[in-house]
Amino acid sequence: MKYLINIKFFILLFICLLNAEAGVNTNVPQVRTGVYSNMYYNEDAGDLLGIEIFLVKSTNGYMVVFQGAEGGPASVPIVVSAQVIKNKITFVLPENSIFPGTFTGYIQNSRIVGGFDKNYLNPSAPGTVFILPRKKSYWQ
Numbered sequence: 001m002k003y004l005i006n007i008k009f010f011i012l013l014f015i016c017l018l019n020a021e022a023g024v025n026t027n028v029p030q031v032r033t034g035v036y037s038n039m040y041y042n043e044d045a046g047d048l049l050g051i052e053i054f055l056v057k058s059t060n061g062y063m064v065v066f067q068g069a070e071g072g073p074a075s076v077p078i079v080v081s082a083q084v085i086k087n088k089i090t091f092v093l094p095e096n097s098i099f100p101g102t103f104t105g106y107i108q109n110s111r112i113v114g115g116f117d118k119n120y121l122n123p124s125a126p127g128t129v130f131i132l133p134r135k136k137s138y139w140q
Contacts, residue, residue, distance in 0.1 A: 031084050033057055036112045036132035039069060047071040051099065051130060052137060053112060055082065055089070064091045068098040089114070110134040 032055075039050035047069075054065040062082040068075050075098040082091040087107045093100055093116075105114020112132040 031055070031062075031087065031089075031107055032110065032134060033062075034134050035137045036107075036134050037136075037138055038130060038132050039067075039074075039138035041138075045071070048074055048138075050138070051132065053103075053132060054137070055084075062089075064089075066091075066093060066097075066099075066103075070098065105130070105132075 035052060035054050037050065037052040039048065039052050041048050049069055049071065051066070051068040056063050056065070060081065062084045063079060064082045065077050065079050067077045078093055078097055080091050080093060082089055084090075084107075088104070089107060089112065090102065090104050092102045099116050101116045101118040103114060103116050105112040111134060113129065114132075115129045
């Protein structure tokens with residue numbers, strides 16, 4: 001039994017040394033893919049409101065499936081490339097979308113906090129800040 005414990009210890013030590021040699025940085029935060037959403041149905045007004053960002057990783061890097069709703073039916077989902085550096089996420093939605101422009105946010109504490117560079121309702125005002133918890137999609 002003691003012999004097996006020693007073998008496990010040396011295997012674990014060997015793996016740690018390999019990671020250290022490869023320059024693996026364990027302090028870099030892991031980006032959690034998944035659905036980040038504040039979409040909800042407002043019973044009083046009968047409106048669907050909010051946005052959903054589904055962050056996925058692909059062979060071409062990170063991608064976002066974006067959907068928004070501002071009172072009416074939800075928009076057609078849009079798939080765009082996303083740039084993720086540490087915990088910062090950036091992506092651009094086309095001009096003909098419900099929320100056109102560049103979204104910049106930070107992934108922290110299982111949520112994305114961020115907004116668009118434009119306020120689509122009032123172009124002269126700053127964009128809305130969204131707080132999007134990581135959770136199931138509104139549609140699930």
